[in-house]
Amino acid sequence: MVDEHAEFNIAEFLKQLTTRPGVYRMIDANGVVMYVGKAKNLKKRVSSYFQKTHASPRTAHMVERIVRVDVTPVRTEAEALLLENNLIKSLNPRYNILFRDDKSYPYLRLTNHQFPRVAYYRGAVDKKSQFFGPYPNAWAVKESIQILQRVFLLRTCEDTVFAHRSRPCLQAQIQRCSAPCVGHISPEDYARDVAAASRFLRGDHKSVLAELEEKMLEASGLLEFERAAMYRNQISALSRVLQKQSVDTTGGDDDADVIAVVVKDGTVCVNLAMVRGGRHLGDRPFFPTIAQVDDDMANEVLEAFLSQTYVDRPLPAVLVVNQDLDAPELMAALSEQAGRRIHLIRQPQGDRKKWLDMAIDNAVIAIERRVAERGSAQFRTRALCDLLGLESVLEEQIQQQGNVDQPDSDAPVDILAQLRIECFDISHTAGEATQASCVVYHSHDMQNKEYRRYNIEGITPGDDYAAMRQALTRRYQREGKADMPMPNVVLIDGGKGQVGIAREVFETLGLDISLIVGVKKGENRKVGLETLVFVDGRPDLELGVNSPALMLIAQIRDEAHRFAITGMRAKRAKARQASALDEIEGIGAKRKQKLLVRFGGLRGVKAASIEDLLTVEGISRTLAEEIYRRLH
Template sequence: MAVDKDFLASLPTLPGVYRMIDAEGAVLYVGKAKDLRKRVSSYFQKTDQSPRIQLMLRSVDRIDTTVTRTEAEALLLENNLIKGLKPRFNILFRDDKSYPYLLLTGHRFPRLAYFRGTPKKTDQAFGPYPNSYAVRESIQLLQKVFLLRTCEDTVFANRSRPCLLHQIKRCTAPCVELVTEDAYARDVAEAAQLLKGEANALTEQLTAQMNAAAASLDFETAAFLRDRLRMLATVREKQFVDTTGSDADADVVAVAEAGGVIAVNLTMIRGGRHLGDRSFFPQHGEGASPAEALEAFLLQHYLEHPVPARIFVSEAIETDALEALLSEQAGRKVSVQHRATGERRVWVTMAQANARLSAERRSADRTHQSQRLAALRDTLELPALNRIECFDISHTMGEATVASCVVYEGDDMKKSDYRRYNIGGITPGDDYAAMHAALIKRFHRSVEENGVLPDLLLIDGGKGQVAMAVDAMAELGLGEVLLLGVAKGEARKPGLETLIFADGRELRLAKDHPGFHLIQQIRDEAHRFAITGHRAKRGKARVQSTLEDIPGIGPKRRKQLLEHFGGLQGVRNAGVDALATVNGISRELAETIYNALH
């Protein structure tokens, strides 16, 4: 872009957002500034710009700006524009829809549960946790200490005797009233106390109860409380960190770079408990500094997810506007600190080490995948090989036929481009027709809209599926796309597959061929994605058809039954008396339902 000094001089010295735009009108980059004139001018005054910025500036045709009242407003607008436009020179982090929580339900006998979404007002939610494993580990630990139930409500309502969890001392069996409501409520209250970070108070409370029981010669109760204290100590060793009251809820965010890969590690501490950590890898992070990646993560992550009182970071960044914006969003003071001391410095060092390990692992994986891709490209004698798509068909004797399409691009599976297609209007069980229909569905839009096409199209199947795929691509005028069938070998053993070309030629690669391993990886992912889609569709269809076949059960009653019992299995497990408690279900109709399902 030729620098227009008059344009730069005309920019205001106010906070705002600027957008770098190319000749075709596409937004290349979105940035925020405390002083628009100073920030935009700096792009054309510095001589040591990174290769990424130099490449961007060569493509810029014009710059648009928007003035805001404050720098915090500029941050918010910048984030919204990045989310909406996804500019190719901005550092982008994947926007996870939600984090998991640990839930104590609001029932008469509350349940420990894994949960995503918005809890009911009667439930208590603790978290968020960085991943599902951390939630399930916490549930297992709490079960051992407090013996709370984890069973589904439908199972709980229909038990006639204690389950195995009671036998192995993981539950007090409230389902058959082997524990009183008051005693169970005390266990729930103590579990909630621990989850809120009040472990010291809980330990003192249990110790006092144990001593009192021993003093009154109630040695059975004292022994029970002694064992609970021991297990509580084990939980504290595993999950608790030394915190002051203000640090009971904190996040530690560290960034590291290795082999050209940037990783951001997020460690979560809630209620003084170390819930675990998670690593994030940005898109378009090539050439970015660790501080730039960290700043992009903080903005994009915390405007979508709950914000703790304190955030400790590994890099020095400007925090004034960020703190103001996050504090406004959280409705309380949020502090972003770089110069941590003491125990907090240890947290940051630990998170930075985890970030470095993640970056090194991702870099090694990327190199390995690049070698596989290069080997496959050379074997197939292709000038370029960047995007591979693979199709598979899944059904059960023709029922609920689903086609899957998975995508490999660059050096990894690109899950955002995965697609499933429901296949109908064919003879049940006709895999050939299903493959033809799936390819027509996938590529007709690419023809109409000049969309993206793969460099290699993999078909999970033999000569019949390949022939139908060739016909489908010819109908669409896409015969130039290289097509390759992956036929299973003898006894369907991995490593014995045959590759089938569109012209009928066959190729057998060595078991240790890197390109062959890549094909197997992509084919297996297509198979997994197809099966999960098929099972979900089949299960839904069977639920609907089973209840629809019962006289007197229309859409409204069917919905009430499924919601009340948590699914068809719950309805099946329910007795006549339980069925009759559902609104609109008479005893006579309950008997009809029970007989139909048994």
């Protein structure tokens, strides 16, 4: 065990350091991890920090603060990559280049049924279905699904709906599905359409078009002009798709991720474009969190992006980039994790060059848009700080923190970025599934990783005051914890009643009541007529519809409302699904689970006939009739 109070002897430490691969952590005088890195050779990499003159002021400033270095040796470079990524996500070291840990990327899924279904999917992939992707966003998946509907007429309906149809649905009527549910297409023909769709998604566009043309000519020769017209329409739709995607249909099944790193106007953007099966699926900009932006840090940003993005998800065999990357250990670890060699292309040709140029252009556009949005957000933050007289409070706060958010002492401190606002809202449906939300505004933006939901229990249904009291108590009785610092403003979505409850909680906990600001709705809840309500003696404020401060408050308040409603609806749906079966005598936990698994949820159980219910193990005819009666 390391004695944290003993003086750190760097020379002795480096002399004893192992040469194995591993992860190192740079720690400051307060015991805070400032930086996490990986190395093929720990001794060589860690020693470099104390022997070189650092070109980057950010790195030099970090080295000055190091009082201890902790290392964790591992067996392989891939293990080091995984450990580094996990530590960065859990510790958020301020000298690392941090990318937001977004949700997993979406996929397009073809199920393994007699009549496979095409569907949007997000989560871990398995071998039971065919998965295509990942895609940069949900819109790209849904566009591909629409293509498969128009060209190959594949079904998208849920299995429970498919199993109980007696006539074609609207999708079949508008020629977006071949209606296998009612026997309008044979299993063999549908299977051929699925195979063609699979080849199309993998990039084999030429053979798919040739097959459709052959079918059209065959049907025309047999004088089956209606069927020939259907194939003609499919060919036309597929040709339009390929033309829109600007893909050479003879180009093969190219899978690649195109990554452009651009530094401009003090902002860094990494734009990721995904190409699957030769089709450009769209792109997605990422803006990392960086303590200080240097003009020559693009290579470092690229390395951080590769290690944090691909460590826990599949990656294609080709990565096209616009920056030189001298990181053989990283590429070796990614290749080891993928089980095949990953090719990094710096100077692409042909279509790949077009994709990279487009990714660079889109990164520049994303930066310009972000700079404009940031300026607007700063303007609104400034207006609110002026209104509430918070700038001196923020300056004092920065002095107490020792300027930790701006490690380079020569860089100007953005005082307004220190403003932290938390907003609370209550949501329920006639007292059912009550939830409170807490959203956070900081650094001129909503910080969704810091959002919190509170399940409200033990109160009279519909008692919003009790719900607000419980949420505020649970949040602020934990004051002083590093993961949730106290805000500068606590917004309460409500008038004098809700604000009065907040005052009682703050006085009980010994907190400053001047932090509380209520947002009272205007006449007919019209936007722009809200009134700010205080509990420390200040008069109410009516700001007017054009007030930038009110615009910011409304933005935060609406986000709290959205977050509360989505949580409440999910909680309500879960409760209703459970209660409908739980209330039936003879249905225990095991039988309920078997029913839900067999029919895909409560909706499927409701759609099942008595005979269908009898197919579930443990369901007698008497119980099946009772389930059917109670659910109908």
